[in-house]
Amino acid sequence: MGLLKRMRTGDRSHPAEQYLNQGDHLHALVPAQGGLHPFSMLVIGVAALAGIVLTVDLPWVQVSLISTTVFATAAVLTMSRYRLLALTDADIVVMRTRALRPAKPVELLDRIERTAPFDIRGSAWGQIVVGDEKLWVHRRYHGHLEEADARLAAAPRGMRAASSSAYRAARAKKKVRNVGRRHR
Structure with missing residues (x-):
């Protein structure tokens, strides 16, 4: 059974699930690569x-x-920078992965609100911009990005911001709590 089918049926065993919020509806997981062109x-x-x-x-x-x-x-x-993009209803969850395990995230980097469609430039490896980072996505995943663009165009404007604003509020509280602490 495919990864997305397992996640939609309630099997929350994928490592990316720990970085998603409780109410997030995952549509696709897209591996991406930053840096030089993969070829x-x-x-x-x-x-x-x-x-x-x-x-x-x-x-x-x-x-x-x-x-x-x-x-x-x-x-x-x-x-090269290896990323895993989790496309939800309103956001893109950007996670860092390792080169040899691109489907297993090791760190949450950012949660970005979807306000603009992906502008896929290229054929075999298309370049997209997520946040302020340029990433290369293989052609196999271009369909997932196009579906996400279609959902973005069809979604009402108010529905898109609900999830992101809650995330930003929780993130701001966490930053305030951690002021002065050193990360090792």
């Missing part, structure tokens, strides 16, 4: 392979190409 690793690898093949007689060039490729791969991996 940048492919371009780096193909260019390095072509350079290594073309420089068979020059071992010092091959060693420098391999070193550069390893450095570029490490740089791309460390610059």
Whole structure:
């Protein structure tokens, strides 16, 4: 059974549930990636392979190409930000995930009110803006984003703000309580 079917039937066993409010109705979970374009690793690898093949007689060039490729791969991996977006009726819940477990969130980053539709730019990996962060979403999840846009257009204006205002009020109280505490 799919994840959303399990969640809609009342099975609240997914790790993302701990970051949702009690009254939230989850429509979709969308993994996203911030940073460089996801195909940048492919371009780096193909260019390095072509350079290594073309420089068979020059071992010092091959060693420098391999070193550069390893450095570029490490740089791309460390610059990537992995997110899981939970699309609810009125909000987008943004959670941080790890690279090797993109469906298991480890931290709640933000809860953003849906006021504008997603402007998906791109084909295989579409870029969207969530809050102030640009994220890449695979084509497989573009349908979920388009459904969320359709629900946003169909929802009355007052219904959209109810959930977010309650969240912001609770968040403000928590910030006031935690003033002066240090996080470790």
